[in-house]
Amino acid sequence: MDVVTSLPAPGQKRLGLVIDLDICVGCHACAVNCKEWNTGGHGAPLADIDAYGARPEGTWLNRIHTFEVTPKDAPAQIVHFPKSCLHCQDAPCVTVCPTGASYKRAEDGIVLVEEDRCIGCGLCAWACPYGAREMDPVARVMKKCTLCIDRIYNEHLPQIDRVPACVRTCPAHARHFGDLGDPDSEVSRKVAARGGYDLMPQAGTRPVNKYLPPRPKTRPDRPAPQLPQAEAGEATGFLGWLDRALERLG
Amino acid sequence: MHPAVSVILFTVTSGAGFGAIALIGAGYPLRDHPLAVLLTAMAAGGLAVAGLVASTFHLGHPERAWRAFSQWRSSWLSREGVLAVAALVGFGLHTLARLFTDWPVAGIGWAVSALSLATIFSTAMIYAQLRTVPHWHSALTPAAYLGFGLASGFLLVAAAGNVSALGGVSVALIAMALVVPAWAVKIAWWQRAASATLAARDMTAESATGLGAIGRVRLLERPHSGANYLTREMVHRIGRKHAGKLRVAAIAIGAMLPTLIAALVAWLQLETVFLLAGFVAMMAGLFVERWLFFAEASHSVSLYYD
Structure with missing residues (x-):
């Protein structure tokens, strides 16, 4: 393996997640299943400190924030916002790493950490604009989303399970996994149809993961959006006769 | 950002150490006695090494630190490590050669000098490269690190050195001419930092979530009730309340006091060894300055937690 932490030449295949903020209900099931799978999977366990005490904390690869969004002329709305590694095309966490x-x-x-090489300097976490990397307090190495690399290529699992744990478990189908480098993939079509976007493009990281915005709310103070009406053509045959007969009755 | 003691020690002391090594390498006249040469070299090299050792306390796995020499092609942290070791090995050879041989050492001296300055530059670039921390992401960051390294290194070397004047100019005046511009750069750095906010880079809760098209965005609930690595490391808030007072303290101790001492040395034509007091004061001021460098810096991840 070439261990130089320069970024590889861009490949055609870009595996990643598409997260639908319109659908996410903020149940945290994705984070729980992520922790459950990854604490026993690729690399060292995801430690918890003081898990049953007064100040529990631990390492998570996926966290769900909740935001309040207030439009200028409408009441506030709640958006649940899951955040994990975005597997950026220009990943600054990779190029700052001193060890490979x-x-x-x-x-x-997929952006990964070779834990046996990690010296735990934390510079990659400083370089990441999104907070996608966390230092494990016990293993003392950097932890991050692996896109469940030990599931997606795992031939011992049934086909339906060969997706990241967060995607598999999401009860609302708010999370989708696929190849965002293929414009015809299901995830790419979703992004195109819904106006999927990058987080903080100012950071210059070109994330692979995309977020689908909440759909516009119905507004009680405005006319409801009109559903498309079926074309009312002239009916023929028996129904046409019935229509005309009823019209004549007034 | 969390102001870790190990990283503050690392940047301040290795900066002074490599600044002093750069000056000795460039041929600053030391006292003739071999023991004086050895002790001066050990003071300069010791500061640089102490800083590098302190930096390993910051690591989760210091025993793997040697791996950090491998990625010099892409990583400033790796470059810093490679350059530091090259400068120190070269400086060791330079010192041994001048003590025990008659070989000409000017060539290796200049190489050591260049490597030392490159080391300080790389140390600064570890921070200056980060777009996530707008305070640091500026050419003024390496300028300040180089200025401070050279000024503090000069105070040390001039105190240990053999001459009261270089090219007819009092070394105390030269010290002042290095200390004052270094802090002028830092004041410019602070002025820039005042407007180099996350918001000025359009890094806001709105852009961080992409929800700005709908309206104003505010965090309602953090993912977890407790702290985590990110909040402790990068959403650090302690001490910003006193930042103004601490800046004044840094300038008073690190800039005005050494300048005053150097002025007295020049005016009263005192022994240059009194500049050592100026060196100690400047280092104390730089520890305060470096604490603020970290404590005052905001990281974009705070947008997801504040």
Whole structure:
């Protein structure tokens, strides 16, 4: 393996997530299943400190924030906002790594940490604009979303389970997994149809993961959006006769 | 950002150490006695090494630190490590050669000098490269690090050195001519920092969530009730309340006091060894300055937590 933490030449395949903020109900099931799978999977466990005490905390690869969004002329709305590694095309966490522990795979664009090489300097976490990386307090190495690399290519799992744990478990189908480098993939079509966007494009990271915005709310103070009406053509045959007969009755 | 003691020690002391090494390498006249040369070299090298050792306390796995020499092609942190070791090895050879041989050492001295300055520059670039921390992401960051390294290193070397004047100019006056511009750069850095906010880079809760098209965005609930690595490391708030007072303290101790001491040395034509007091004061001021460098800096991840 070439361990130089320069970014690989951009590949065609860009695996990632599409997260639908219109649908997410903020249940945290994705975070729980992520922790459950990844604490026993790829690399060292995801530690918890003082798990049953007064100040529990631990390492998570996925966290769900909740925001309040207030339009200028309408009441506030709540948006649940799951956030995990975005597997950026220009991943600054990779190029700052002094040891080669942090790398981006050329074949599918997944950003990973080789834990045995990680010195725990934390610079990659400083370089990430999104807070996608957390230092494990016990293993003392950097942890991040692997896109469940030990599920998606795992031939011992049934086909339906070969998606990241967060996607598999989401009860609302707010999370989708696929190849965002393929414009015809299901996820790319969703992004195109719904106006999927990048988080904080100012950071210059070109994330692979995309977010689908909440759909516009219905507004009681405005006329409801009109549903398209069926074309009222001239009926023929028996129904046409019935229509005309009823018209004549007034 | 969390102002870790290990990183403050690392940047301040290794900056002074490599500044001093750069000056010795460039041929600053030391006292003739071999022991004086050795002690001066050990003071400069010791500061640089102490800083590098302190930096490893910051690591989760210091025993793997050697791996950090591998990624110099892409990583400023790796470059810093490689350059620091090259400068220190070269400086060791330079010192041994001048103590025990008659070989000409000017060539290796200039190389050591260049490597030392490159090391300080790389240290600064570890921070200046980060677009996530707008305070740091500026050419003024390496300028301030280089200025401080050279000024503090000069105070040390001039105190240990053999001459009261270089090219007819009192070394105390030269010290002042290095200390004052270094702090002038830092004041410019602070002025820039006042407007180099996350919001000025259009890094806001609105852009961080992409929800700005709908309306104003405010965090309603954090993901967890407790702290986490990110909040402790990057959403650090302690001490900003006193930032103004601490800046004044940094300038008073780190800039005005060494300048005053150097002025007295020049005016009263005192022994240059009194500049050592100026060196100690400047280092104390730089520790305050470096604490603020971290404590005052905002990281874009705070947009998801505030």
